[in-house]
Amino acid sequence: MDLQRIAVIGSGALGTYYGARLAAAGHEVHFLMRRDYHAVKSAGLNITSPEGDLKLSHPNIYKTSAEIGPADWIICALKSTSIDEAQNLLAPCMAENTRILVLMNGLGLEERFAGWFGAQRIFGGMAFTCINRGKPGHTHHLAYGPITIGHFQDDKAELAKAIGLWSQSKVTIFESPCLLQSRWEKLGWNIPFSGLAVAAGGITTDRIMQDAGLNSAAHALMAEVLTAGNADLEHHSQKTRIDRGVLIDLFFKSTSTMGAYKPSTMIDFVEGRAMEIEAIFGEPLRRAQSLGVPVPQLTLLTTLLRALNHGR
Amino acid sequence: MDLQRIAVIGSGALGTYYGARLAAAGHEVHFLMRRDYHAVKSAGLNITSPEGDLKLSHPNIYKTSAEIGPADWIICALKSTSIDEAQNLLAPCMAENTRILVLMNGLGLEERFAGWFGAQRIFGGMAFTCINRGKPGHTHHLAYGPITIGHFQDDKAELAKAIGLWSQSKVTIFESPCLLQSRWEKLGWNIPFSGLAVAAGGITTDRIMQDAGLNSAAHALMAEVLTAGNADLEHHSQKTRIDRGVLIDLFFKSTSTMGAYKPSTMIDFVEGRAMEIEAIFGEPLRRAQSLGVPVPQLTLLTTLLRALNHGR
Numbered sequence: 001m002d003l004q005r006i007a008v009i010g011s012g013a014l015g016t017y018y019g020a021r022l023a024a025a026g027h028e029v030h031f032l033m034r035r036d037y038h039a040v041k042s043a044g045l046n047i048t049s050p051e052g053d054l055k056l057s058h059p060n061i062y063k064t065s066a067e068i069g070p071a072d073w074i075i076c077a078l079k080s081t082s083i084d085e086a087q088n089l090l091a092p093c094m095a096e097n098t099r100i101l102v103l104m105n106g107l108g109l110e111e112r113f114a115g116w117f118g119a120q121r122i123f124g125g126m127a128f129t130c131i132n133r134g135k136p137g138h139t140h141h142l143a144y145g146p147i148t149i150g151h152f153q154d155d156k157a158e159l160a161k162a163i164g165l166w167s168q169s170k171v172t173i174f175e176s177p178c179l180l181q182s183r184w185e186k187l188g189w190n191i192p193f194s195g196l197a198v199a200a201g202g203i204t205t206d207r208i209m210q211d212a213g214l215n216s217a218a219h220a221l222m223a224e225v226l227t228a229g230n231a232d233l234e235h236h237s238q239k240t241r242i243d244r245g246v247l248i249d250l251f252f253k254s255t256s257t258m259g260a261y262k263p264s265t266m267i268d269f270v271e272g273r274a275m276e277i278e279a280i281f282g283e284p285l286r287r288a289q290s291l292g293v294p295v296p297q298l299t300l301l302t303t304l305l306r307a308l309n310h311g312r
Numbered sequence: 313m314d315l316q317r318i319a320v321i322g323s324g325a326l327g328t329y330y331g332a333r334l335a336a337a338g339h340e341v342h343f344l345m346r347r348d349y350h351a352v353k354s355a356g357l358n359i360t361s362p363e364g365d366l367k368l369s370h371p372n373i374y375k376t377s378a379e380i381g382p383a384d385w386i387i388c389a390l391k392s393t394s395i396d397e398a399q400n401l402l403a404p405c406m407a408e409n410t411r412i413l414v415l416m417n418g419l420g421l422e423e424r425f426a427g428w429f430g431a432q433r434i435f436g437g438m439a440f441t442c443i444n445r446g447k448p449g450h451t452h453h454l455a456y457g458p459i460t461i462g463h464f465q466d467d468k469a470e471l472a473k474a475i476g477l478w479s480q481s482k483v484t485i486f487e488s489p490c491l492l493q494s495r496w497e498k499l500g501w502n503i504p505f506s507g508l509a510v511a512a513g514g515i516t517t518d519r520i521m522q523d524a525g526l527n528s529a530a531h532a533l534m535a536e537v538l539t540a541g542n543a544d545l546e547h548h549s550q551k552t553r554i555d556r557g558v559l560i561d562l563f564f565k566s567t568s569t570m571g572a573y574k575p576s577t578m579i580d581f582v583e584g585r586a587m588e589i590e591a592i593f594g595e596p597l598r599r600a601q602s603l604g605v606p607v608p609q610l611t612l613l614t615t616l617l618r619a620l621n622h623g624r
Contacts, residue, residue: 201622221612303526
């Protein structure tokens with residue numbers, strides 16, 4: 001694939017890691033950077049990773065999107081709590097053929113980007129990974145790393161272009177034939193495990209697996225979410241459905257090998273930061289309620305998480 | 313009524329306050345005391361109360377029940393987390409006609425006492441009050457104060473004796489014609505308001521009232537609990553039932569006037585003490601489940617509270 005001009009909007013842990021991987025693959029990557037701007041300007045961007053450490057000594061970093069200007073691709077890796085700022089942050093990087101990869105957590109975000117910039121250019125990315133920010137200018141990629149990518153309208157030719165972008169990188173990409181289904185599948189894991197990890201006081205996923213009550217609660221929540229997901233797929237006239245039994249087995253088996261994993265929402269919770277409640281919990285809940293799917297445990301969990309997020 | 317010899321087992325906030333009220337009414341009250349023994353020995357028992365302050369300069373206090381010996385009445389005001397110690401703590405105070413008032417929170421406690429000492433002598437008391445311990449030897453009665461008392465077998469003649477015990481005191485007593493129903497009714501308030509106050513991070517009841525999501529969750533939990541209560545009443549061949557609509561209205565109206573009330577379980581939570589989860593939440597949940605009543609939100613709430621109580 002031709003080398004692309006890429007704007008990374010939101011240079012947190014995810015944005016810096018995946019942006020650096022694309023830079024290492026030869027693309028021209030430009031980072032919109034806030035917190036770490038001065039540290040990176042003086043000491044570069046430093047990534048530790050089991051896939052090989054990376055150092056970008058003089059990355060292209062900017063304090064405003066206008067300085068980046070038009071790009072072939074925008075990778076939007078903002079926290080979903082900043083979704084309302086996304087339109088203004090991306091607009092200066094837009095050109096006629098610019099494509100946007102929404103590398104964020106939660107449901108309904110691509111719809112916002114499609115409304116602002118047109119549906120044909122929008123992709124959603126779900127990163128299955130554990131990446132933390134260290135001191136300014138340092139990012140620690142700890143484990144996993146694949147991204148599942150789908151096109152907002154499930155256009156196969158468009159999807160191929162998104163896959164191609166990563167072809168020379170060390171990042172494994174899975175193709176999603178149905179972005180909406182993939183989003184719900186990821187929520188099927190994220191809602192029970194991130195939600196219980198927070199609501200049970202800030203615990204790791206191994207405790208949820210080992211505690212009979214929490215394990216059972218995770219099963220019940222997962223079933224509610226995936227049932228709502230299938231109703232939403234039907235509502236959107238999608239032909240595919242989630243095979244709930246298979247996915248639940250798969251998620252519990254894979255989580256049992258994760259050890260003391262800290263979901264990002266749980267890390268936000270214990271470190272006192274705003275949690276991404278509305279995109280990960282609120283929007284799925286709203287859809288389930290509007291579709292008439294009974295989700296009593298998701299309802300209570302979301303209510304508690306909103307209360308715990310209060311004032312952050 | 314004749315003056316009675318009373319043993320107060322568990323001299324926390326509730327035990328000291330109500331024991332002092334009975335002493336002020338002329339009864340011979342003996343306190344089993346742990347934490348505050350030395351402070352009370354040297355400076356007496358000091359109670360502040362909107363019903364009038366009380367000071368017992370030289371109350372009868374003991375470190376062991378054996379020193380108290382046989383009593384006419386035992387008021388057991390232990391925390392329900394100490395229920396397994398209750399038999400040994402009460403035994404030295406038992407005589408042939410000793411009666412026991414179980415002034416504790418939760419469901420199924422009277423059954424334990426009935427199994428140990430015989431059903432005919434067991435009463436349950438539900439205090440609707442706000443009482444905190446201050447520094448050693450000091451108890452602060454802040455608001456409310458009535459006790460609803462029922463006999464374990466709903467024996468009217470026996471119940472009259474329990475009511476009579478308090479006749480010269482400043483404590484308002486309500487008679488419960490059906491102890492099991494009264495226990496469930498109290499749980500109908502306690503489970504949603506205490507449970508959400510803890511699970512939402514340690515908040516006061518006014519926040520539950522004002523937040524639309526928490527208010528709705530409180531309604532849903534209350535309905536689940538009272539439905540389970542009615543099934544349990546039926547299971548125990550009781551003829552009475554809780555009028556759920558009336559009680560829910562009453563509870564929400566009365567809670568709206570409480571202001572920033574701190575349920576005792578929420579105080580335990582924020583101060584890092586063990587919470588009374590099994591008696592208040594676990595036993596009602598077990599009964600609902602064994603009776604086949606769907607209680608998805610009670611299930612999740614109890615699971616979260618157990619996790620939050622872990623290691624305390």
